[in-house]
Amino acid sequence: xxxxxxxxxxLLRLADSDMILGQRLCELCGKAPALEEELALMNVALxxxxxxxxxxxxxxxxxxxxxxxxxLAFRRDAHNYRNLLLTEQPNEDYAVTMGRQFFFDAxxxxxxxxxxxxxxxxVAGIAAKALKEATYHLRRSSEWIKRLGDxxxxxxxxxxxxxxxxxxxxxxxxxxNDTDHIMAEAGIGPEPDQLASNWREMVNExxxxxxxxxxxxxxxxxxxxxxxxxxxxxxxxLAEMQFLQRAYxxxxxx
Amino acid sequence: xxxxxxxxxxxRLKTKEEMSPQEREFxxxxxxxxxxxxxxxxxxxxRKTLVRQISQHAHSEVVGMLPExxxxxxxxxxxxxxxxxxxxxxxxxxxxxxxxxxETLGADRDEEIEKLHQGKAKYSSIFNYPTLNxxxxxxxxxxxxxxxxxxxxxxxxxxxxxxSRAMVRxxxxxxxxxxxxxxxxxxxxxxxxxxxxxxVQDAINRLWWPSLMMFGPHDxxxxxxxxxxxWKIKRKGNDELRQMFIDQTVPQLEFLGCTAPDPDLxxxxxxxxxDFGEINWQEFYDVLKGNGPCNRERINTRKKAIDEGxxxxxxxxxxxxxxxxxxxxx
Numbered sequence: 001x002x003x004x005x006x007x008x009x010x011l012l013r014l015a016d017s018d019m020i021l022g023q024r025l026c027e028l029c030g031k032a033p034a035l036e037e038e039l040a041l042m043n044v045a046l047x048x049x050x051x052x053x054x055x056x057x058x059x060x061x062x063x064x065x066x067x068x069x070x071x072l073a074f075r076r077d078a079h080n081y082r083n084l085l086l087t088e089q090p091n092e093d094y095a096v097t098m099g100r101q102f103f104f105d106a107x108x109x110x111x112x113x114x115x116x117x118x119x120x121x122x123v124a125g126i127a128a129k130a131l132k133e134a135t136y137h138l139r140r141s142s143e144w145i146k147r148l149g150d151x152x153x154x155x156x157x158x159x160x161x162x163x164x165x166x167x168x169x170x171x172x173x174x175x176x177n178d179t180d181h182i183m184a185e186a187g188i189g190p191e192p193d194q195l196a197s198n199w200r201e202m203v204n205e206x207x208x209x210x211x212x213x214x215x216x217x218x219x220x221x222x223x224x225x226x227x228x229x230x231x232x233x234x235x236x237x238l239a240e241m242q243f244l245q246r247a248y249x250x251x252x253x254x
Numbered sequence: 255x256x257x258x259x260x261x262x263x264x265x266r267l268k269t270k271e272e273m274s275p276q277e278r279e280f281x282x283x284x285x286x287x288x289x290x291x292x293x294x295x296x297x298x299x300x301r302k303t304l305v306r307q308i309s310q311h312a313h314s315e316v317v318g319m320l321p322e323x324x325x326x327x328x329x330x331x332x333x334x335x336x337x338x339x340x341x342x343x344x345x346x347x348x349x350x351x352x353x354x355x356x357e358t359l360g361a362d363r364d365e366e367i368e369k370l371h372q373g374k375a376k377y378s379s380i381f382n383y384p385t386l387n388x389x390x391x392x393x394x395x396x397x398x399x400x401x402x403x404x405x406x407x408x409x410x411x412x413x414x415x416x417x418s419r420a421m422v423r424x425x426x427x428x429x430x431x432x433x434x435x436x437x438x439x440x441x442x443x444x445x446x447x448x449x450x451x452x453x454v455q456d457a458i459n460r461l462w463w464p465s466l467m468m469f470g471p472h473d474x475x476x477x478x479x480x481x482x483x484x485w486k487i488k489r490k491g492n493d494e495l496r497q498m499f500i501d502q503t504v505p506q507l508e509f510l511g512c513t514a515p516d517p518d519l520x521x522x523x524x525x526x527x528x529d530f531g532e533i534n535w536q537e538f539y540d541v542l543k544g545n546g547p548c549n550r551e552r553i554n555t556r557k558k559a560i561d562e563g564x565x566x567x568x569x570x571x572x573x574x575x576x577x578x579x580x581x582x583x584x
Binding site for chain 2: 023026027028030031032033034035036037038039041042043045046049050052053056069070072074093094148150151152154155159192240241243244246247250251252253254
């Protein structure tokens with residue numbers, strides 16, 4: 001894989017992960033446990049889809065096949081999506097929704113925090129703007145993990161269940177593949193070992209405060225999103241999200 | 255919006271002579287356009303009417319997120335998706351803001367929401383209609399937010415201070431939503447395929463009459479209007495507002511190159527207004543009573559969200575309590 005190819009892969013991972021998680025949060029419109037949460041969820045979703053657009057625009061320039069950000073978001077099939085498997089997992093209850101968010105936010109924050117010093121100026125610029133938003137997302141989801149983990153007996157049980165359900169998707173966040181190594185060597189992306197240890201430390205600290213038990217260090221991990229091998233959920237997400245572009249392929253404006 | 259049908263508890267206005275000294279002083283203040291604030295004395299009927307109206311308005315913002323939620327996961331481009339998400343977020347914000355204004359009157363948000371779920375509180379009937387194609391997201395912005403603004407611009411001068419101030423802020427955002435909605439339709443009509451243009455006309459056909467119903471019954475069928483007007487909770491009658499809306503909307507409709515599903519709609523040189531056909535009032539009252547296409551779905555969705563979220567809210571309360579105890583112990 002050349003560095004240019006790796007950069008495209010990496011940009012799509014960032015964009016697709018933002019986009020798919022944003023889409024999952026959109027599904028919760030009108031269904032949040034309180035009006036304040038309605039506002040906050042849509043706010044986070046809005047940040048994520050906005051960031052996705054920035055990454056897609058840069059990726060589209062590099063791919064340079066006449067397509068644009070919309071084509072990347074709405075005309076690619078699942079096997080071309082590069083989002084982390086965690087982001088496509090269903091909302092289930094609010095513990096799963098917030099658990100998914102927290103594991104992602106910790107990865108997202110640490111990744112962006114490294115990308116602001118990227119040797120690629122364009123990447124650094126997009127990351128700088130996104131980091132402010134991700135910092136707020138992480139603070140918010142960390143607080144929810146603590147509230148639910150250390151709230152009532154029921155919320156503790158549900159939150160622990162959520163950690164157990166989602167844990168197998170966390171390995172992918174911190175297990176590097178070729179793309180990660182090439183990005184790190186080029187000074188574009190974060191150093192994988194550093195990212196992994198920071199993520200573990202951050203997650204353990206919050207889970208401990210929340211009286212929750214993390215999954216085992218040697219737990220089996222479900223991976224594949226980074227190279228386009230997804231869970232069964234992604235096909236349905238795209239069927240809904242891409243419906244109009246697919247049903248009206250001749251339309252050039254919306 | 256959406257003072258569609260707000261019970262005031264009085265069928266006849268009191269004369270100045272019939273009023274108590276407190277009531278008379280209150281009415282004189284209202285007549286002099288002095289805003290009533292939360293700490294001021296107010297007649298019980300005034301307070302209750304406001305609670306009903308503001309809660310109805312807040313419920314409308316929240317229920318109004320649902321027909322848009324129906325399309326936010328299917329928005330066709332990143333730009334349109336972001337716009338729709340921002341609009342929905344604004345509406346949640348309006349809901350919160352209005353519930354706060356309502357709480358200055360001593361009402362409780364949870365109790366009022368419970369009344370909504372039991373079918374005892376109303377919200378704007380328009381949200382009981384389904385959103386069936388993408389152009390509905392344009393038509394809702396243009397027609398529904400448009401009708402709401404006509405109501406709300408006038409409500410900026412409503413006699414209750416906190417409500418009036420909420421309206422000022424909300425109006426700014428809704429004008430933006432309305433322009434955005436119209437732009438969706440305009441883009442589809444100008445650059446869209448035949449199928450996309452057909453979506454626009456279909457959306458207008460379905461949403462035209464329900465939008466006109468948003469202004470409520472004729473003034474002579476609206477016994478509560480007189481009291482609300484005297485208290486300056488309402489500032490203009492339903493028919494006058496509806497006419498204002500029609501007069502400003504028809505030229506925009508023509509500019510789109512679309513038609514309204516009303517054969518009687520035509521410019522009247524003599525009156526300087528558009529004439530229009532009679533609203534199907536049976537449908538209006540049916541929808542208000544719960545027999546619209548989506549009444550059940552809308553309420554069930556809201557009820558389910560609040561019921562299933564109970565353990566989350568309880569956890570937040572329990573955690574806050576623990577944190578407080580820890581701080582005190584430290």
